[in-house]
Amino acid sequence: MMNQADFRFYAELNDFLPPWQRMREFTHTFANNPAIKEVIEALGIPHTEIDLILVNGQSVNFSYLLQNRDRISVYPVFEAFDITPLLRVRPQPLRETRFILDVHLGKLAAYLRLFGFDTEYHNDYEDAQLAQIARQEKRILLTRDIGLLKRNQVTHGYFLRETYPKQQLREIFRRFDLFRAAKPFQRCMICNGLIYPIDKNEINHQVPAATLSYYHSFYRCQSCHQIYWPGSHYQQMQTFINTILPQQDQP
Known part of the structure; x- marks a missing residue:
């Protein structure tokens, strides 16, 4: 029966x-x-x-x-009120907000890195690797693959409702309340490494002479050694950042 x-x-x-x-x-x-x-x-x-x-x-x-x-x-997942007296079925929130994204979310990964969030991404990860890394490194797995979130290894994950990267970024900011945690221009958008200021005399053989003469602030990624400076692309990114973050919440 x-x-x-x-x-x-x-x-x-x-x-x-x-x-x-x-x-x-x-x-x-x-x-x-x-x-x-x-x-x-x-x-x-x-x-x-x-x-x-x-x-x-x-x-x-x-x-x-x-x-x-x-x-x-x-x-x-409750955001508005405390259910501590009851039995939560999911683990407590991670102490540090760190992400891993599936292979279809490369643009979103770059955006999250732009805002300073530790975001693991490679376009050749298998589902089993994503689940394993998420668990071992205590990362939140972001995906539009429901089956991936059903894997037992995944303890913290989120299914993205939006399909376009900029809307996905806004969705993630609202869902995890990231507004005050954002620290733009702290991470390399290419590899996720931290970037740091560098004297332009150390990179004069890597940057065009005209750029060296026009700009005075330079930064380099400690992992992939990509060099950054506040050119026109920087202004475009700053404008985009201002559409996401209230001015008073920016560091």
Whole structure:
């Protein structure tokens, strides 16, 4: 005999459900007594998006075994109020906001580096590598691949709703409240290394003479040795930064 349970998903978790299951309670049929994590992910919701599960009014973790006639309420990561007395199903937030991005998010990776966030990205990473690095280096995995977020190794991850890089950047700033943590022009947009000031006499053989005579401030990446200076491209980036960050929040 098959068992049945009633599910209700709240807020943005409905983004992962088909239209006929969104914003309403629905009945799900299942065999035996599977772990609730298995059932929720089968319905399409990655575990990294979930903060609280209530079964018959009581908070449970992902290992709870689903029973016939259970009533389940599933909530996303809470931002507005404290649920400390209840049982959170996801690990506590990471002490440092560090990211790893899947292979389709190269432009977003460059933007996050522009704003000073430690962002790991290579366009040839396999899914297994992404999950492993995210766990080992305590990074938040950003992706538009739901299946990647369902991997057990991934403890902190986020599914991007937006499809265009600039909108994705704004989405990430809102979702992780990054506005005051941003430190523009601290990281290399190419390799993620930290950049530091350098005397132009040390790079006079690497930069055109006209550039050396016109500009006085130069910077170099400590990892890939890319050289930067505040040229016209810098002004364009500053204008872009000003569209994301309130002026008073910039360092």
